[in-house]
Amino acid sequence: MDHPVDVQVAGLKPGQSITVQLSTGDRASRAVFEADDRGLVDLTRHAPLEGGYRGVDPMGLFWSLERTGGKAGPTVLSVGGVGDRVLERLTLPEGVERQEVRENGLVGTLFAPEDDGGELPGVIVLSGSEGGIHEADAALLAAHGFVTFALGYFGMKGLPENLVDIPLEYFGKAIDYLSERAGEIGVLGGSRGGELALLIGSTFSQVKAVVSVVGSGVVTQAIGPGANLLQKLSYEAASWTLKGEPLPYLPYHVGDELRSKIVNGEPVPLRLAFDLTDGIPEAAEIPVERISGGVLLISSGQDDSWPGAELSEVALRRLKDHGHRFPHEHVVYPEAGHLIAGPPHRPATDVTYPGPGVTFSGGGVPHATAHAQADAWKRTVEFLQEQLGT
DSSP states (O other): OOSOOOOEEOSOOTTOEEEEEEEOSSEEEEEEEEOOTTSOEETTTOOOSEESOOSSOTTHHHHTOEEOSSOOOOEEEEETTTEEEEEOOOSSOTTEEEEEEEETTEEEEEEEETTOOSOOOEEEEEOOTTOSOOHHHHHHHHTTTOEEEEEOOSSSTTSOSSBSSEETHHHHHHHHHHHTTOSSEEEEEETHHHHHHHHHHHHOTTEEEEEEESOOSBOBBOBOOOSSHHHHHTOOOBSEEETTEEOOOBOOOOOHHHHHHHHTTOOBOGGGGOOOTTOOOGGGBOOGGGOSSEEEEEEETTOSSSOHHHHHHHHHHHHHHTTOOSOEEEEEETTOOSTTOSOSSSOOOOSEEEOSSSEEEOOSOHHHHHHHHHHHHHHHHHHHHHHHTO
């Protein structure tokens, strides 16, 4: 699914207008094109006359998919007056093996290329504040030459229910497990998983590369138990512990504007819960300068979920101030929203998304978010390949 799809329609009359539609049952998109003087419509070279996206964009039909209210089904590409094509877009690429892991307290899924013929680098793939396991991300990444471990750390059977007091030692066990099956180890996480990725890299010297997508160079407050978002944000506790001690964190700030949006059922920009006007407690800054490898920070300029660009800039400052000798970079996409983590070529039209009893605002412009996601994934793969050696 992370590979682009080239769409061409041949055999048309020059100047003929056709409608190209894409449907996944629960989503649909369309665009109208005019055939060139050869009777060809080529989505890699031609811009639509009208439709869900503008300009030349080979994957425009894919990221501009809008919800239909129907049920999910096969991916069907339809061309008016010509015919249909069913596309099989694989979340588990051919040649990649999947293995569930439920041992030594670890909960996750391992992916590896079949018959790789040698030792491949390993990457731990972390979910964000939604919990669970990001299997699709890890499976697709494995096809690029890695042994990947999609690791759960809360919100699943056998794990804590909430993101509260998660021991970093758990991730040390995951590193040991993956090290027995792979070479150099990297960590990839998005959102709260990006914060965690930097923490893991700062804590365990075996980690030789860290990618934090819309993450944070600052430890933030736990997401506690509760029937609604206000209760979860009001639960004062640490997200992470080390040697039994809670790590200092940046606390939430539940002000009048945030409370009003939650109570009134409006889309909630959760970045309102982060008050940086009085600065960030130094004790909450992640000591990223301890990371024994390269660091790639990726942020969005219109992230409504949290001030990720500012929080990641803290990590970049520390890396520079301490003369971090490994490659490090902070990439910011000015018009993108929060939802740029993970594989590309997926719908980017949802500027809001569901949360615990609320609707969150992700921010950003859909086309910018889609293009940022594609570029971020490409940068992530290339960075991990360069730093870990594939």
